[in-house]
Amino acid sequence: MRTSNMFVRSLGVYVPESVSVEQAVREGWYPAEEAEKFRQIGAAVAGDMPAPEMARLAVLDAYDRWGESSPRDLDLLLYPSVWHQGPNGWQPQHYLQKHLLGGNVPAFEIRSGCVGMISSLELAASYLQAVPDRETAMVVSSDNHGTPLVDRWRMTPGALIGDAAAALILGKGHGMAELLSVNATVIPEADAVNDGAYPLFPPDATIGIGLSFGDRHEEFRQRLLKAQGTGIHLTIQKTMMQQVEQTLDEAGIELSDITRVALPHGRREDLDGQMSWLGIDEDQTTWDYGRRVGHCGAVDQFIAFEHLLATGGLVAGDHLLMVGFGSGTSCAAAVFRVLSTSPVTTGARA
Structure with missing residues (x-):
């Protein structure tokens, strides 16, 4: 989809400190032979910080660093996620509405796996282009994989699983990058x-x-x-x-x-x-x-x-x-x- 007049207004992240492969080998979490074979260096580990809280920090980073006005001015929030976000039957976008956005912003969780943020850009751009008065949308994603059902050091042979959040504000007219x-x-x-x-x-x-x-x-x-x-x-x-x-x-x-x-x-x-x-x-x-x-x-x-x-x-x-x-x-x-x-x-x- 050619995205006319679509710009990245801001980009915020929350990436916790990484735990090194060397430490993982010392602790017995990661085989030493795999460290040499696969050339990975470390994995960002969020500890017990909930994924929606990391998402909130990424949103604040997007607004603080790039001078945007307020999350309450958004026309749409899309929250792609991969791993479990909180209590069963609960949706993480509502956490951001409670703490940042208020209730007037349409907000939806997107479940399309690790491609979710890129594919959500297409949805967000289409939503903004559909109505001239719509100006900005946010795509934010966050995952903390540090749960009993995931072994970040062995879940995928050759790769390590990290925790992080990112928030991108998409808008019309101006921005630091153009989505072509x-x-x-x-x-x-x-x-x-x-x-x-x-x-x-x-x-x-x-x-x-x-x-x-x-x-x-x-x-x-x-x-x-x-x-x-x-x-x-x-x-x-x-x-x-x-x-x-x-x-x-x-x-x-x-x-x-x-x-x-x-x-x-x-x-x-x-x-x-x-x-x-x-x-x-x-x-x-x-x-x-x-x-x-x-x-x-x-x-x-x-x-x-x-x-x-x-x-x-x-x-x-x-x-x-x-x-x-x-x-x-x-x-x-x-x-x-x-x-x-x-x-x-x-x-x-x-």
Whole structure:
């Protein structure tokens, strides 16, 4: 979707301190041989801070650092989430309404996995474009995986699981970056990649079954061997490339115009494949940052975006490509053009 007149007004994050792989090895949480093999450095760990509270801090960061007026001026709040947010039957967006927004802002939780923040940008942009008087929307996501059903050091072989929150304010007319295009799609035939052949009822968490993608992926691999392959991984690759090509085309640029590519903070072998598909080098990716904080749910690309802006990895005129994947399986892509690395006020029209 070509997103005309859509700008990132502000970007806020909450990323707790990382626990190093060295400490994890000393404590017996992480095998020493995997530390050397997979080249991860650490994972951001939030302790007992609730995910919605991290989200609140990310929202405040977005307003404090970028000079926006008030969360109560929003026209829409979307809250993508991956892991459990609080009590069963309770929704995290209402926590932000109580503590920040008030009750006049339409607010919805989005459940589309680790691709949730990118795909929610498409929903937010569509919502704003539908009515001329709508000016701003917020997409905020947060996850604290430090629960008994997750072992952040072993849940996904080759990757570490981190905790973090990010909040992006999308608005018309001006901002520090322009959202040029965003697209999201689902690959329904890839549903079995992450389901582990588990029964749909009762849900795992209700009977105390932990989340292990390593086990699920191995179960799927065994199914592929018995079926002599399905070509599903090639389908996922082709779909990702189609999403990237469409998004770049709508943005009016080529891949050679892209300064940096923000990918999920996952396994090195996955990154190698993605770099090969896209024809990019490691220094164009956010690998060095991602392996210090871990895979943080739906916010990976956005905390990396903030990191690049803060450290000079992106400057005015640069283009950022985001690519995301969600279990299910879904994929999404978005392209931004950086306009400024400092606050842009209403008077400074794009």
